[in-house]
Amino acid sequence: MGLVSKILQLISFIGVLILFAMVVAAAVAAAQAKPGCSTHKCGDVEIPFPFGLSKDCYLNEDNQSFNITCDGSDPKTGNLIVKNISIEAHEMHVLKNVAQDCYLKSGALTPESTGNSYLDVAPFTISKTRNQFTVVGCDTFAFFRWYQNGENYSTGCASECSSLRNAFNGSCSGVGCCKAQFPDGLQNIKMQVYSFNNHTGIWNFNPCGYAFVVEKGTFNFSTNYLKNLPPKMLPMVLDWAIGNETCEQAKKKPNFACRNKNSICHDPETRSGYQCKCEPGYLGNPYHPDGCEDIDECNDPIRTQNCSTAKGCVNTPGGYTCRCPKWYHGNGTKDHGGCEADFVIINRIAIGAGVGFISLLVLSSWVYFILKKRKILKLREKFLQQNGGMILEQQLSRQEGSTETVKIFTVDELQKATKNYDESRIIGRGGFGTVYKGFLADDKIVAIKKSKIEDENQIEQFINEVVVLSQINHRHVVKLLGCCLETQVPLLVYEFVPNGTLFKHIHQESNASTFPWETRLRIAAETAEAIWYLHSVASIPIIHRDVKSTNILLDDDFTAKVSDFGTSRLVPRDQTQLATVVQGTLGYLDPEYLQTNQLTEKSDVYSFGVVLVELLTGKEALSFARTMEQRSLAMYFISSIKEERLFEILENHIAA
Structure with missing residues (x-):
């Protein structure tokens, strides 16, 4: 039942969110057009005020017209196709033609070449942060020119490549595609695209050069575009504002656009003019007389989480407050004191319930720990036997x-x-x-x-x-x-033996060079003494069964101590050998023991001999990195003696 209850709560929560979103969407749609203007859509594009589709339905401020023409299903401003108008972000998304410079194989220009492309977006401006100037081609350079503050400026980039070897899809880093930035506030620009060599020599994969301003993130370069750029119109983002005055200047005029009582004026940072926004707690179109409507925050479950109870939320113009339930007082929120009980009896009941709960918790915890301790003791006894x-x-x-x-x-x-x-x-x-x-x-x-x-x-x-x-x-x-x-x-x-294993000091280069022959000889003698003790002095002789350099530990003074007796065997004094399953480490195992399964003291002596060879040569007892003949160090050592090549395998500082 608990899981079903949680699922129902989640469905209810999502339903409230959807209802809240629908209410907000309905309020926004109702405030799109200017009063008295019923049409506020062209095709699928919403045309919100201050924009409009017919006379007296758009704002005409100081010769700054917000008129949108509707040609069939495509709204336009000038020669730009409008795809979306954002009141909140003060942006207009449009489609713009691409400037292209195309050639025949002979090097002559094709009729569809535009070369230059003029763009006049006034009274709007081209968004610097949302767009970028892009050039595509392998024999192409293009300029982006503008006139600002009485002076001419230009920027651009060039792209040359004799093949597609270093051109990659999705990469616009200079090979087949390049990008350039431009300043804020531009309204009139001229794009010019040229060729270095009329695309001769590369015509088979790149007959054209292209230049365009495009919204960032919407154009993804493909090497196929070098042969033909299919999208002849690409998206671009324009910024817009009202007039050329600041908020303080515009407020003094009778045609001030931010007339809604719940709207505020804002001065944009990157361009002249002013913009209207709804006050906090309101949503809608701040340019419309009835556009900014109060948000009912109590329908938003995220906001009401701050209240002590969801029913305690009370919507207010531009905000909301929280109130306490019956028999409680306070500010109604979860923080800053919250709600406190009005009656002493409630406090007493709460205190009694709290004391009872704590007592029950302590008692149950005490019983739990006793049972757990008994269980642990039984488990330890079980492990002791096991x-x-x-x-x-x-x-x-x-x-x-x-x-x-x-x-x-x-x-x-x-x-x-x-x-x-x-x-x-x-x-x-x-x-x-x-x-x-x-x-x-x-x-x-x-x-x-x-x-x-x-x-x-x-x-x-x-x-x-x-x-x-x-x-x-x-x-x-x-x-x-x-x-x-x-x-x-x-x-x-x-x-605890602190200085690690003999193996580490023999085979790690950082240790081997500081491990002199005198120390190695002493360690060999001490190890031999320990093995002799195990075989001859212990009350019952012990065969170690796994003598190797990793089982010989060294203390701070490099004194040897034999360790790891997990496989060792006690040998009664009336026996000279034991029949056992072969155990030990390859490379150190006595070949006779390996073949006969008969364990004797000589098995330890053989393994110790391999350790002596390790001390002399600095090589591992078994290494698959060496050749087949040299893989076993013992066999390698014996063959070197027979062939009178002993000094060739000794460590350098020992042989010297």
């Missing part, structure tokens, strides 16, 4: 002392630390998650990894990373500080 919380607890409980170093963080703690996982806090993305920089309540900086868990197999990888890292306490291995399982996506909290 993310393997029980399994993780069992795994950690088997490791002596592991639960003392791993902290369980709450959702709220990590949301606050990362500004609710804001994009600006992202410091890395990997195959198994996104890493955010976080600030704990004690101002400690941490790295928070949000894992991408899309199936239960990945839950096992997440639990695996927690279990593996809980076994490790080594200065060259990223330390796990804790985890959070209360969210749909589990979270791991690590120590």
Whole structure:
């Protein structure tokens, strides 16, 4: 029902607007012609007073005639066809002939050539802002001449082109078409169009040149017009005013045109004479004795929006007022105090209702938040089970002392630390998650990894990373500080390593040049020490399974720390190898592991060897930008040694 009600309200609103527009249109039409003159149309064109079609039906002010002749269906002023007369804008839209200069293939002028075109629009003036002088042709120059204040002036432009290669439809920038501006207040002009070479040599695509004054936005240049300009008459806009005097001068005369009691006189800025306009709040023809009629603003729903109620609108001459409903007082508007209740009892009822509503709102909000909190707690418990919380607890409980170093963080703690996982806090993305920089309540900086868990197999990888890292306490291995399982996506909290990855420092040119051999050698030794610790010292040996330069982080002193144990495996001491599904990164994968699926410590050693080659060469482990023989860095390095070309692939500052 609510939607139907809104649709009915919208239809009613549109109906009121249409009715208001019809009333206004009827008032304007009724005030078109001078009293006693019944005819005010020629064809489809309205002829409003001070213009007229017959004697005594138009204004004749100081030899300034507003007579319009009606020849069939076309009204004319002089030799111009009138298409529209605007009282409000004081403009007349007319059609004007085009001046043309056409030639035969031999170079002789054709009979239809006009060359010169004279235009006398007095008592009107050519609108500078609404028109432009335009020339079309590829062997054409044209002038726009006028006489003003006792002196001769001219302006114009030229267009030459030997082909249509650089002439484009819609572009009048000098190739096939050019434009020129002219001043305000012109009444008599002469257009002259000429040819440089009688259009010889280009006659096949441009036999004529054209010049004309045209209303801006109505002429769109086409390259087809160079061969033939079909519209021989184009629109132009004229400005008009009454007489040559100012308002102050004209008011003293008995034939002052602004006689309507609701009209005001206005001095135009760009021409002499004066113009009449309806006062604010009135609409119609200010030159007609009964032309300016009061607008009933209360029929306009946009205006009545200012009133406290639509029924409170009261129309007044030239405006409207707002009044308050019964039992209220004030100015009736929505602003400036509005309407206030007259009786204390109404205020008391309103206060009581308000207090009751607020109490109900507070109570319902309290119930809502309690239910929402319970729902959140249940959801967090569900996520804890879903993310393997029980399994993780069992795994950690088997490791002596592991639960003392791993902290369980709450959702709220990590949301606050990362500004609710804001994009600006992202410091890395990997195959198994996104890493955010976080600030704990004690101002400690941490790295928070949000894992991408899309199936239960990945839950096992997440639990695996927690279990593996809980076994490790080594200065060259990223330390796990804790985890959070209360969210749909589990979270791991690590120590923050500020200097980025080894990959970044090797392969980014801005870093590689300031990354000396001594530092590279130390990082290699520290990484080797960490891998040796994982394989030989940890209580249960650990195979990292994804050793690569992006998983080696550097702190402020460029100390190496191995990270990302999502795919690592614990290896019982009575086993030397594990049968697993192959996982790792192409370019670093041990070929033997790739073929046999048998994971051993040698797989990490092979991957570490690729990292060493990266440190020596500065090249990526796998690059499809290199040739097939050079695509794998490991194979490329081995072949270079065999062919005694090792120094060719070492980084320049290392080889030196």
